[in-house]
Amino acid sequence: MGDAMTAARPMQIGELAERTGLSIRTLRHYDEIGLLRPSARTDGGFRLYTADDESRLLLIRRMKPLGYSLEQMGELLAVVDGLDTDPADATLAARLDGIRDEAQRRREDLRRKLAAAEEFVAQLEAR
Missing domain, CATH: 1.10.1660.10 (Multidrug-efflux Transporter Regulator; Chain: A; Domain 2)
Structure with a gap:
């Protein structure tokens, strides 16, 4: 870089x-x-x-x-900034845990969509 x-x-x-x-x-x-x-x-x-x-x-x-909205991105950045300032803030740590759990759910959904797209492309290529 x-x-x-x-x-x-x-x-x-x-x-x-x-x-x-x-x-x-x-x-x-x-x-x-x-x-x-x-x-x-x-x-x-x-x-x-x-x-x-x-x-x-x-x-x-x-x-x-x-698929995060700009507002949701801003919320995450506020949590990250807050934890940078005060790493011991339990409320912010809990919010970060919730954001992490949601990100993992979204990632799994994206993986399912990618698998479906790969199957679709494979079917088209088989024709």
């Missing part, structure tokens, strides 16, 4: 989009709704993102195939 020097310097929106496979439009939207705010801005107003921002964005991106 790049050397330590690349990871340490802030990225503009285009580089972050390229590194994560998401569009600039999506990143701008995430900023507008507060899901992923850039860590800084240049004097000219350009968004600047850090390696931590990239990690957060990759977490968001990994939620997308499981």
Whole structure:
């Protein structure tokens, strides 16, 4: 993904989009709704993102195939942020457990759908 020097310097929106496979439009939207705010801005107003921002964005991106809404993604990020601040918060830990259980259910549903899609494609290929 790049050397330590690349990871340490802030990225503009285009580089972050390229590194994560998401569009600039999506990143701008995430900023507008507060899901992923850039860590800084240049004097000219350009968004600047850090390696931590990239990690957060990759977490968001990994939620997308499981069908999470933007609101649900924001809720998860709030729980993660809260636990980063106070790892002993039992309420947040319980919420994270619930989110983890739901993610596992969604993953299993996705696996069932993928298996059905593979069967369908195999039937088409057999014709």
